[in-house]
Amino acid sequence: MKNFTAVSDIENLQEIIKKALYIKENSHSETEKGKGKTIGLVFLNSSLRTRLSSQIAAQNLGLNILTLNAAQEAWNLEFADGAVMNGDTVEHIKDAIEVLNQYCDIIAVRCFAGMKSKEDDVNESILSQFQQHAKVPVISLESATRHPLQSLADCITISENWKEERKPKVVLTWAPHIKPIAQAVANSFTEWMQEMDVDFVITNPEGYDLDPNFTKQTKIIHNQDEALKDADFVYVKNWSSFDEYAAIPEVKENWMLTAEKLAQTNNGKVMHCLPVRRNVELSDEVMDGENSIIYQQAKNRIFSAQAVFSEILDEINQSK
């Protein structure tokens, strides 16, 4: 694996899930693999799970870790090519990346959608600069349109929780929120589910359809009750409108996942990437109920990251 920013970077999804599950049982089996190598974890945004799970994964592999909270600890970054930097920005992202090239063997970066310009976000205005200027492997810790380490953890979690022969029905359901949130997790989950051996359905209110470049042939149902029927897994997530970009058109029905709604499923397991707004996106009852596999998902973030870092290290070691 040369980089890891989308499902397309994975050669064989089943293989990497298998590898992650092996690591889960043997997390200290490769403590020498990263020795003498450095991973830079660059955060342009807040992070709890990604921050901690990436550090654990890197520690388990013996990597040196450089964590940088870019905004608070370093300099205000300029993103525009050709900018005359006579304003608030102090360092161009290109130069920051070139310096990271000198210091790191792997660059991992979190760069959320700005939620202002649809074009900038769709084109991954920040991640694309890392992809263009980095001379070492780049790993996304969530970008404007995708959150692949989360999606891999989601696939691991579904695999762990599904032992039947038939395909499970997986439903990604939109949930309410109080402000505009990026589509990254939803997009990303969608493109990974398309690679998994599952029956995948998205349900969201009218006006909230995801980018068709992600949804492709996936069925979108605007009636939540209908979609939830017989679901084996229910992935709860809010996102703002893609069409009317970053708007949050009013939704009349209550889309919060409650125990009542969950009762319509096939004893469906509940998933969420966290952080979650309790009693807005889903009820306390669901969150704390026995169908929730949300904390297991969070734990699998470690093994998702470790499997990816390990594959990247293999590539680095081979190319020497």
Next chain:
Amino acid sequence: MKNFTAVSDIENLQEIIKKALYIKENSHSETEKGKGKTIGLVFLNSSLRTRLSSQIAAQNLGLNILTLNAAQEAWNLEFADGAVMNGDTVEHIKDAIEVLNQYCDIIAVRCFAGMKSKEDDVNESILSQFQQHAKVPVISLESATRHPLQSLADCITISENWKEERKPKVVLTWAPHIKPIAQAVANSFTEWMQEMDVDFVITNPEGYDLDPNFTKQTKIIHNQDEALKDADFVYVKNWSSFDEYAAIPEVKENWMLTAEKLAQTNNGKVMHCLPVRRNVELSDEVMDGENSIIYQQAKNRIFSAQAVFSEILDEINQSK
């Protein structure tokens, strides 16, 4: 030791002081004990000594360290049970703790008193959530009502500085400040002194008596001069009113510890947990004088933390 949030978690105070003093001479004697295990150091508030001494202690034990400045690096936390999270808070503390359960073998947390609701603070509204939801040992890095790693360091420091047969007289003296400060250090020092073989006295102005649940039978003297007489150790600390919660009723006399006042003691050693407001709580002369053992106290924070982490690791290793 299963958890460490109060003196009651200590089985044998003299034993752990002895252990800490051994570690002080042999800080690298247990570098393998924490190998492959992870301690999460979660800061909801500022920290210098606690932050650094905990890291050193953890490094000395070979632990992996995850440091999280929760407010700045992660998400705005909700603390209310059952909250409908449609406001500013993004993640419930319960969920953050459940995630830390997945990532850490030990959770250490700093969660100061909010100084708004007496009930919340007395009931340890935040620490109690860690105690309730954590599935791994919890260590307090200072909570609303206690600062036990400081108190253990204080006990170590007194032990190091007292070689006579008779009990030393230890005086905890209130000191001036410019704004309302929690009672945690004072409460905590009080409950640890009650377990030490010392003559312990508290002195503070009228209106500043500590919570009787902490002071119990300890003598409280409202005349500072009288209290300081013959003191062998003088612990200087400000706290706000407990009765009139978080208020700072005017104090007419000057309670700042000066060289003159110190002269009334039995060549008393001066202690303070730091940070200290010079020339408000105590004079430069006292702070920089030869009776100050304040920096020694700060150093002992390392061995206090290391002794506690080591005991917790013993418990973890035994329970496997």
Next chain:
Amino acid sequence: MKNFTAVSDIENLQEIIKKALYIKENSHSETEKGKGKTIGLVFLNSSLRTRLSSQIAAQNLGLNILTLNAAQEAWNLEFADGAVMNGDTVEHIKDAIEVLNQYCDIIAVRCFAGMKSKEDDVNESILSQFQQHAKVPVISLESATRHPLQSLADCITISENWKEERKPKVVLTWAPHIKPIAQAVANSFTEWMQEMDVDFVITNPEGYDLDPNFTKQTKIIHNQDEALKDADFVYVKNWSSFDEYAAIPEVKENWMLTAEKLAQTNNGKVMHCLPVRRNVELSDEVMDGENSIIYQQAKNRIFSAQAVFSEILDEINQSK
């Protein structure tokens, strides 16, 4: 080396450059030298290169690292001697340093010029407190008037890029900026160039002459074109006025380094300490051109730091 805050701390500049270049090829040759020892990296200001390169250097030497973002993570510091601390400051720098003495074997600190009081800055009001109160070696990560780890990296970079017998001509050229910036990098580069076997010239507009205590006998030319002629190395850097302290008197000519200006040099290599304001200090064309050795300079920050830390560790180990 006992401390490292200026070129005067270097016994033999050529030797340490040689050592740094050896380390560049053998960065993991001394992984045991720092074992069991702790370096405190204290940041009172923002940092990207210094932060990361110091951490890498320390990791390469096996040092334990304590990184402290003092303002955000610890307490608001008081710098005035004898202050009555009844205002916003919570901890005196003296006390913070005394605590660091207890926790660290080496203290490295970044403390920029305040740019308010010329006297405070010239006298290194903060660094001098570290020099006075630290009981362990002190390393500057940039202070009010100097940035010696940068300057050593600059010397390494020039050495790497100069194989001719004759002395290279090195020009430090002032560059435009939008706000008052400290003279530290320029001062420091000046005093290191005075120790190097180079022809060194400074060029800046009238009113921007550096502190004569740094420039000494170095030729200052107020005509940029004249100065650039035949330059082998061009170091681009802005600084504010020293005479009219921290002011930025208007400059009529455009001092931005462009490809046209660079054409006047002897195919001169372009240097800058970063962060750089593109198209203000120098043009994109120059920054991204083949004459730029700016990223190489950034990389050499690692070996500059590692050579210094290594020398300091030698001193510590010898004095035991």
